[in-house]
Amino acid sequence: MKTSKIVFLIMSVLLLAIMTSGLTYYLIYTSNSSSNGDISVTVFINYGTLKEDNQEEYNVTLPGGKSALSAFSQVANLELVNYTFGVYVVGVNGYEEQFPDYWSFYYHDSSSGLWVYSEIGVDNYYLEDGNMIKLEYTG
Numbered sequence: 001m002k003t004s005k006i007v008f009l010i011m012s013v014l015l016l017a018i019m020t021s022g023l024t025y026y027l028i029y030t031s032n033s034s035s036n037g038d039i040s041v042t043v044f045i046n047y048g049t050l051k052e053d054n055q056e057e058y059n060v061t062l063p064g065g066k067s068a069l070s071a072f073s074q075v076a077n078l079e080l081v082n083y084t085f086g087v088y089v090v091g092v093n094g095y096e097e098q099f100p101d102y103w104s105f106y107y108h109d110s111s112s113g114l115w116v117y118s119e120i121g122v123d124n125y126y127l128e129d130g131n132m133i134k135l136e137y138t139g
Helices: 002-030 068-075
Strands: 038-046 055-063 078-083 086-092 103-109 114-117 132-137
Touching (some): 068 086
């Protein structure tokens, strides 16, 4: 009888740990909790080899709780494809991807000072005041 109680306790602790991890991920990466007031973000579009003057920079103000897609949509004409996992950017301002090159989404990590390839799509990356985000063509 004691063994079954110990197994039950261990399983309960593991289940609690998994649930806590899932909730933490949800709150950090996908929560759409809006803040009070507007936020300011810096938006970059880097055309790679598609254009001679290849980088544009914009300062965007938008309501708190908006996604990167909202910020990019304010400064560029985006061609999007909707998938079950989210939105995929296939074109920016008339420049469409051509295999094997593609448009990629980055955010600036202020602690390291580096641009980081986002594992989260533009429609699920929620912005905070002072964020810097970039769409970059890989070609």
